[in-house]
Amino acid sequence: MIEFKDVSLVYPNGTQGLKNINVTIKDGEFVVIVGLSGAGKSTFIRSINRLVTPTSGSLLVDNEDILTFKGKDLRKLRTKTGMIFQNYNLVKRSSVLKNVLAGRLGHVGTVRSILNMYSKEDLSLAYESLKRVNIEEKIYNRADELSGGQQQRVSIARVLTQQPKYILADEPVASLDPPTSHQVMTYLKKINKEDGITTIVNLHFIDMAMEYADRIIGMRGGEIVFDGPASEVSEKTFEEIYGRSIREEDKIGGADKS
Amino acid sequence: MIEFKDVSLVYPNGTQGLKNINVTIKDGEFVVIVGLSGAGKSTFIRSINRLVTPTSGSLLVDNEDILTFKGKDLRKLRTKTGMIFQNYNLVKRSSVLKNVLAGRLGHVGTVRSILNMYSKEDLSLAYESLKRVNIEEKIYNRADELSGGQQQRVSIARVLTQQPKYILADEPVASLDPPTSHQVMTYLKKINKEDGITTIVNLHFIDMAMEYADRIIGMRGGEIVFDGPASEVSEKTFEEIYGRSIREEDKIGGADKS
Amino acid sequence: MDQYSLPPKPKNAFMKRIRNIVIAIAVVALYIWTFTSIDIDWGRAIERSLNNFQRVIPKLFSPDWGALGEVSLSMLETVFIAFAGSLMAAIIAVPLAFLAANNMMGKYFSIIGKWILSAIRAFPDLILAILFVVAVGPNAFAGVLAIAIGSTGMLGKMFSEIIESIDMQVVEAMQANGANRIQILFYAVLPQIIPEFLSYAIYRFEVDIRASSILGIVGAGGIGTMIIFAANNRNWNEMGMILLAIIVVVTIIDFASAKIRQKIV
Amino acid sequence: MTKGKSVLSQASSETNKIPSLYPAKTKLQVTVIFFTVLIIYIFSMYWTQREMVGGVGGALGNMYTVIKKFFPPNFAILPNILDPLLQTIQMAIIATTIAAIITIPLALLSARNVTTFKPLYYFSRTFLNLLRTIPDLVLAVIFVGLFGIGVFPGILALIIFSLGILAKLISETIEAVDMNPMEAMRASGGNTLQVIWYALVPQVLPQYTSLVLYVFEINIRASVVLGLVGAGGIGLILNQQLGFYNYPNAMAIIIIIFVVVILIEYISNKIREALV
Amino acid sequence: GGSDSEQDTDTSNGEDSASEEGSTEESEQMIPDTLVMGFVPSQDSDTIADTIEPLAERLSEELGIEVQGQVMTNYNALVEAMGANQVHVGFIPAFGYVLANEQYGVEVILKSIRYGSGTYKAQYVVRADSGIETLADLEGKIWAYNDKGSTSGYLFPANQLMEEFGLESAEQLESEFFSHTMETGGHDNSAIAVYEGDADVATTFDDVRTELEEEYPDVMEKLTILGYTEEIPNDTISVTKELDDEFVQKLKEIFLSFNDDEEMIQIMKDVYNWDAIDEATDEEYQIVKDTYAKFKDNIEL
Numbered sequence A, B: 001m002i003e004f005k006d007v008s009l010v011y012p013n014g015t016q017g018l019k020n021i022n023v024t025i026k027d028g029e030f031v032v033i034v035g036l037s038g039a040g041k042s043t044f045i046r047s048i049n050r051l052v053t054p055t056s057g058s059l060l061v062d063n064e065d066i067l068t069f070k071g072k073d074l075r076k077l078r079t080k081t082g083m084i085f086q087n088y089n090l091v092k093r094s095s096v097l098k099n100v101l102a103g104r105l106g107h108v109g110t111v112r113s114i115l116n117m118y119s120k121e122d123l124s125l126a127y128e129s130l131k132r133v134n135i136e137e138k139i140y141n142r143a144d145e146l147s148g149g150q151q152q153r154v155s156i157a158r159v160l161t162q163q164p165k166y167i168l169a170d171e172p173v174a175s176l177d178p179p180t181s182h183q184v185m186t187y188l189k190k191i192n193k194e195d196g197i198t199t200i201v202n203l204h205f206i207d208m209a210m211e212y213a214d215r216i217i218g219m220r221g222g223e224i225v226f227d228g229p230a231s232e233v234s235e236k237t238f239e240e241i242y243g244r245s246i247r248e249e250d251k252i253g254g255a256d257k258s
Numbered sequence C: 001m002d003q004y005s006l007p008p009k010p011k012n013a014f015m016k017r018i019r020n021i022v023i024a025i026a027v028v029a030l031y032i033w034t035f036t037s038i039d040i041d042w043g044r045a046i047e048r049s050l051n052n053f054q055r056v057i058p059k060l061f062s063p064d065w066g067a068l069g070e071v072s073l074s075m076l077e078t079v080f081i082a083f084a085g086s087l088m089a090a091i092i093a094v095p096l097a098f099l100a101a102n103n104m105m106g107k108y109f110s111i112i113g114k115w116i117l118s119a120i121r122a123f124p125d126l127i128l129a130i131l132f133v134v135a136v137g138p139n140a141f142a143g144v145l146a147i148a149i150g151s152t153g154m155l156g157k158m159f160s161e162i163i164e165s166i167d168m169q170v171v172e173a174m175q176a177n178g179a180n181r182i183q184i185l186f187y188a189v190l191p192q193i194i195p196e197f198l199s200y201a202i203y204r205f206e207v208d209i210r211a212s213s214i215l216g217i218v219g220a221g222g223i224g225t226m227i228i229f230a231a232n233n234r235n236w237n238e239m240g241m242i243l244l245a246i247i248v249v250v251t252i253i254d255f256a257s258a259k260i261r262q263k264i265v
Numbered sequence D: 001m002t003k004g005k006s007v008l009s010q011a012s013s014e015t016n017k018i019p020s021l022y023p024a025k026t027k028l029q030v031t032v033i034f035f036t037v038l039i040i041y042i043f044s045m046y047w048t049q050r051e052m053v054g055g056v057g058g059a060l061g062n063m064y065t066v067i068k069k070f071f072p073p074n075f076a077i078l079p080n081i082l083d084p085l086l087q088t089i090q091m092a093i094i095a096t097t098i099a100a101i102i103t104i105p106l107a108l109l110s111a112r113n114v115t116t117f118k119p120l121y122y123f124s125r126t127f128l129n130l131l132r133t134i135p136d137l138v139l140a141v142i143f144v145g146l147f148g149i150g151v152f153p154g155i156l157a158l159i160i161f162s163l164g165i166l167a168k169l170i171s172e173t174i175e176a177v178d179m180n181p182m183e184a185m186r187a188s189g190g191n192t193l194q195v196i197w198y199a200l201v202p203q204v205l206p207q208y209t210s211l212v213l214y215v216f217e218i219n220i221r222a223s224v225v226l227g228l229v230g231a232g233g234i235g236l237i238l239n240q241q242l243g244f245y246n247y248p249n250a251m252a253i254i255i256i257i258f259v260v261v262i263l264i265e266y267i268s269n270k271i272r273e274a275l276v
Numbered sequence E: 001g002g003s004d005s006e007q008d009t010d011t012s013n014g015e016d017s018a019s020e021e022g023s024t025e026e027s028e029q030m031i032p033d034t035l036v037m038g039f040v041p042s043q044d045s046d047t048i049a050d051t052i053e054p055l056a057e058r059l060s061e062e063l064g065i066e067v068q069g070q071v072m073t074n075y076n077a078l079v080e081a082m083g084a085n086q087v088h089v090g091f092i093p094a095f096g097y098v099l100a101n102e103q104y105g106v107e108v109i110l111k112s113i114r115y116g117s118g119t120y121k122a123q124y125v126v127r128a129d130s131g132i133e134t135l136a137d138l139e140g141k142i143w144a145y146n147d148k149g150s151t152s153g154y155l156f157p158a159n160q161l162m163e164e165f166g167l168e169s170a171e172q173l174e175s176e177f178f179s180h181t182m183e184t185g186g187h188d189n190s191a192i193a194v195y196e197g198d199a200d201v202a203t204t205f206d207d208v209r210t211e212l213e214e215e216y217p218d219v220m221e222k223l224t225i226l227g228y229t230e231e232i233p234n235d236t237i238s239v240t241k242e243l244d245d246e247f248v249q250k251l252k253e254i255f256l257s258f259n260d261d262e263e264m265i266q267i268m269k270d271v272y273n274w275d276a277i278d279e280a281t282d283e284e285y286q287i288v289k290d291t292y293a294k295f296k297d298n299i300e301l
């Protein structure tokens, strides 16, 4: 369970990234955060694994206030929260397998990981994860030999190998074309359902959010302006989130002919 | 007028980029080429300004066979065909104005262009073009200070400054997010209509193609598998182009809730 | 978790592995050869350094302030010579770099250009110095020429590598505009390389201030002559003063060049 | 096209604003910088030539006279210079290897994106700058003073000398890497060492190798200088031959060095290709 | 004025005039507008200075033309510069003079007098406790010298040993008579090598130990002198063959007049350790030439 209690974040340059956020995310939920660019979506998500540190309030993950975490505690927190990035953040020159094994870094000792001494279990877990995103045949390819969608699938496999309790995905499909985007979202959803991993995804576009989310959180100017199930999203919600009524082009497809 | 007569292109490594293409594009048309990755869309478009050279057949632009062109003729051909690229291909460190003025290179003398001695007309043409894509206030910014969509607009302004007879656009929106994509396509369409410039655009996605195109050419494996107005596109067309029936995810929007 | 065995590695990985093993053996052999046949008496070296440490090091740290005036003057002279020399080198290096870069003039020119640059770099400073003394007499200008040619080899190599790494798509875009080769050079290539060029040229200026031995040979005075005489007279205090002067000057240049680089990149 | 023109003329008559190519401020800055450099250059050229006597006339003729004496190179000495040549190569190998190893922590410490602790970063930066400041000749002289003559002080001088260059260039490479994978590793719970090993090393390795080989080449040539102070190697022989006016022998040695340098370049290109 | 045009003609056909090695007769004689003196300090001396300014000023006064002094650190460069007539007057050590004379017909006019002598000697330095008492004891020992191009450090001692022990070549001397040799780069380094025990004998100028006393206070007791070589002629003042004869004569007289000039002699003493200046002829350097001739082919690897 993740609880934001009155969390605010002011960046060193004075930008207010988050403003008095109060929200609770229950285990197993699939939450999509939507909002305009600069709304604070990334800041929200990155607070949860402390890639950024909120400046006030308290943020509980599994009932521990993570804002005080340091060193080992922090690494433990990060080990249980997997993260997927917009640009996949793979090491381009390393093989797919090596990239996926990187998900185990928090679990294995430093020396073992540096000497590439992975246990059979780790290896088969990595392979298993690659199979779950259907990319096992690329196991020995270098990451930069893959297409964007394939790279994002590798990064999902990396997170799966991490066996996290939470998955945070920061605009996982923004660099992908729509069919591939849907594929990736489908995988995320599947994992959420099959493994019961709590998943929080940032998206720019509300229509894709509505297709996949159990729950949608709308952000604007660092504040939460909507929080509810996808079915409750209305014209008014759009206005709150985007500051004006919805237009065709706010959906990814733009005008749709069908 | 552009006429492909039995044009084929085999790359040095043996890949067949184009196979017996026969097609005529009339002045003023707005043609969109769609097809899967590797279908030969780029090869088709790049043949027209001879960035690649077909290996057989003849390709007439304004009734001249351009396949024999060399040196000066080639530069003349390229001066009258403007090109827009997926990655904008701006000189990142140069100012927006200088990038736009590069569109005049084919028109002004070498010495004058090197010494930055542009005529008043050239300068105001460049400024005018920037205004047409609504980016004139960035005139002295460096190109790398702009967002993707803004960069693509600068590259459109560059082409406008070139005052070409033909505009070739190779996936001009593939690096952009959907709203920006629509913006860019709208500008291209507007220019096509206002200035009567024949425009040929490559796109991955057929629904966006259908929204903007007068005429759609579908390619697959280096061959043309569909050629007709947007209104004639049917289930069957999809099958021909993508090799299977259309699915929701082939449209950029994916599932649409409205 | 079920046990899954990994798929076999692809075939060419096997060949790669063989190749890597061969390379590894070669490297190990090279090292064994090196370390076994080089003649260093480690015990003696250590003992020696312990004995000599207090003979040399403390003196280096108590610079001879009496030499300050002379050293500053020589340093100033060196800075001017290095500036003129490295600027000249930066200019000569540009055409050579274009010749040597494999994405500009074609493969054969590239090979010729690379050979020219290597040949320049192979020429010892000493001989360059002699040649220029003969050409223009023993004076600062001979030093400028020697530094210019000496730096051209290195700068040309660096420059050509920068040119090889530019974004060729931009070049293609200019081609598609109907630009000719020279226009492409000025519009697509130069803007991409100028900051790196300047940055390396400034770096080289720094290096040239230290490449002072060559100036001593040509009688150009400068700090190089002082170094050699301080060494020959075992005048460590004066050497300390010289070092201090070099450190100060290079630090100032380093600082200034960092500022300039920030501006231009 | 005509349509475009009409739009233009109409528009420009409306706005009547034609921009200049650069904003006035940029123009001024560029002009000032240009003239400053030019003036310093002119002054430097004046300064350096003020002692010149008789101009440059006959320069080429004079040089030709000397160059002629170097030809034909006398390759008969080849067997005799093999040993010192190998010694030079060995010195360069050892110095490059050791420098390459010491460089790693130094470069990491002086890369802004890895060493976020500012004081440490500035400290190691300054240290590197000091290292680079000392001329190779001075290093050689000091080490000969410290350790007596022989290859050992030569190697030490080469190590310090290459360390300065290598660590600077590599720290710059590190600063230019893609930070995203590092963030990803951190987000999955890796500690600093693991992050460096998994995300940084693969990205830097090709450049690292190529820079190390580049420094190896520099070291081969630098050992010519070391010969001057009795630090061994081919440089000693070269100076000897020059001293006795055996220019054809000296030329043969220069050509050999050239060949070695070309060979190293060739090998380093091959290795780079294999790595990238 | 007039010399300008002469220099021009000289340079226009500089190729052939300069390439005729050692031919003195037919070259045109000239008086330069600016007289350039090149100075390569001999390592065979215990202090060396890096400036020649006071001397140049004084000469300029006397000659009525501009005089420039350049200190160079490599005598190859000076020899070549004199060959190209870029430097007109050279202060060169004996060996450098021999090369310059052989290659470009450079002529010696004066020599330095140090410690009241126009010559000096090289010494064999050994450790006092080494048990080496005669040159014959050196057999099988390790020999340290500064540089093969050094008259006192290498050429003269090597010549002496070869004659004394009937050796045919330097090669034989180095690898058969001695067990091992080391080239140290400097006289001081050679002596230190012996002091530290890296070598058994060093050949240096007389007396290198005074240089080291500050750093190694016990050097005088620890190192003794085994013996000396033949007399070696001191540093020369030499002129290029192009220089006008009368002008050279004048130059010679001016230099000689310094002997009676307290101030000048003090300058020479402070800066270069010269007591006086004396006339010199090429013959005096014959002994160096002979030695060089003997070694030239040996040194050719």
Ligand SMILES: Nc1ncnc2c1ncn2[C@@H]1O[C@H](COP(=O)(O)OP(=O)(O)OP(=O)(O)O)[C@@H](O)[C@H]1O
Binding pocket: A011, A012, A013, A015, A016, A017, A035, A036, A037, A038, A039, A040, A041, A042, A043, A044
């Ligand atoms: N490191 C930082 N320093 C200062 N301000 C920052 C920093 N990171 C983000 N911001 C600012 O905080 C606000 C929220 O940024 P955030 O990245 O969370 O938005 P976002 O919703 O993820 O936007 P996008 O869709 O563009 O990724 C923005 O105004 C942004 O400019």
Ligand SMILES: Nc1ncnc2c1ncn2[C@@H]1O[C@H](COP(=O)(O)OP(=O)(O)OP(=O)(O)O)[C@@H](O)[C@H]1O
Binding pocket: B011, B012, B013, B015, B016, B017, B035, B036, B037, B038, B039, B040, B041, B042, B043, B044
């Ligand atoms: N320079 C080249 N050398 C060899 N083969 C090439 C080259 N360029 C393209 N090809 C091949 O030619 C075929 C057609 O490529 P083309 O780039 O025209 O496809 P496309 O439809 O533009 O694809 P995409 O949507 O990925 O850009 C592909 O199989 C491609 O691999």
Ligand SMILES: [Mg+2]
Binding pocket: A041, A042, A043, A170, A171
């Ligand atoms: Mg974000």
Ligand SMILES: [Mg+2]
Binding pocket: B041, B042, B043, B170, B171
């Ligand atoms: Mg394409």
